[in-house]
Amino acid sequence: MATSKQKNMTPQQRNYQQLQQKHEIKRPVLKNCIKAFFVGGIICVIGQAISYFYIYYFDFTEQSVGNPTVATMVFLSMLLTGFGVYDRLGQFAGAGSAVPVTGFGNAVISAAIEHRTEGFVLGVGGNMFKLAGSVILFGVFSAFVVALIKTLLVIWGVL
């Protein structure tokens, strides 16, 4: 695809592309990966600490502790987004802050803040799940597919 596109280019376009490639700032992929790894890891450590807190001080077992932990993490990231801290963290860590469940809270609140000038119903209500809606949709769909596969494997006696 790329080679056929290059063939159709005029000499001027090709020259421009070469010039653009010369001045293009290279992305520090490795550095970004390391940053994402550490920040994502720290977020997970905080999540683990919160789940241990619930296990220690409340009657949550290892299996049921996931729900309050996720809720707390999402709530904390929502607060941090409101205070403008999570945006800075997102700029620094990229995927490291977007991939954990905290990224979901950030996606919901940042969209709500962005559209609040358009009113509460059509602005905040209508646009709150603009980003997070796709996460919910594909999350529910993939959960359905996985559950279907598991049910079939259980019926066939594999699991």
Add this chain to the structure above:
Amino acid sequence: MRATHRWVLLACLMLLSSCDQNQQVTDSQLTLMKKTNPSPIVTQKNKSKDQIKDIEQDVSSFPELYDVAVVEGKKDTLVVYKVKHLYRFKMKKIEKNINKMLERKYPDENFTISSDYKIFLETVRLDEKMKSSKYTGKKAEKRFNEIVKMTKELK
């Protein structure tokens, strides 16, 4: 002083203030982080611990486990264990094997098996409480039944 420096200083002070050498650390406080090997517990204080010690040794002989706690109540016997990190993918298989071994060796006992950290923590807490003379066998049996009920809720 810049705001970030102030925050770092505050965080350091908070961390240092939490280090108190004289504070006594109980096993239950660290049970989720390290091996505690609690002694076998019998809720009825006059009952022999011989069989329960054998059960603990048999379960500990599994190479996938690193911490085992056994509690014997009036009707049930609770076996709780921690699985080594890399073997946690085979949790169901390990549970099945332990169950099979226990049923074969001790057919008269009614076993409840769990690998849940919360159940382990509560077992260690029960062990600590039982060391106090004020904690009666009746109270221990009641707490034991609550822990067993908690394991049933998981399934």
